[in-house]
Amino acid sequence: MSVYTFMASNRPLPKVVPEKEYPHIFNIDEGTFYDGGEDNNFYLLPFEDIQSYADTGKKYSVCLELHYTDGRAKKILEYIKNALEYDTTIEIWHIWLMNYYEYDERPVIQKCTVPFSELTVDDVKEIYDAEIWNTPDKRNPGRPSFYCLVIEKG
Secondary structure (H helix, E strand, O other): OOEEEEEEEOOOOOOEOOOOOOOOEEEOOOOEEEOOOOOOOOEEEEOOOHHHOOOOOOOEEEEEEOOOOHHHHHHHHHHHHHHOOOOOEEEEEEEEOOOOOOHHHOOEEEEEEEEHHHOOHHHHHHHHHOOOOOOOOOOOOOOOEEEEEEEEOO
């Protein structure tokens, strides 16, 4: 299983791929990753079966595949602005991929709503970097936190 970040909507969301291929260089010894640093080097790909992973009322979604930069976050804001022309809300979810859990293992949902006019790259960074296994509930330390940022038109 792994951490997954996606956007959800009531309308289909367009796929985004980089205009060209960029290098992906991992240095395990130094714990670094290099991907060319270009602002358009990210993917938004259709994410099927959204309801198996998060309790969103949305039917459509795209997963965010990116190494965070402020420039890429600005592109995501632009994408959200365009998507809100066809929908009243867009959700950004940051979850642990798990399609079944018992009552005591279910995730704690951290949800926040913001109008698009107040949305910033810092909001995108905060949800993208949110810690899934932060054990927010001391009585149930094995429960992950799922995060949902609801962006409203306006």
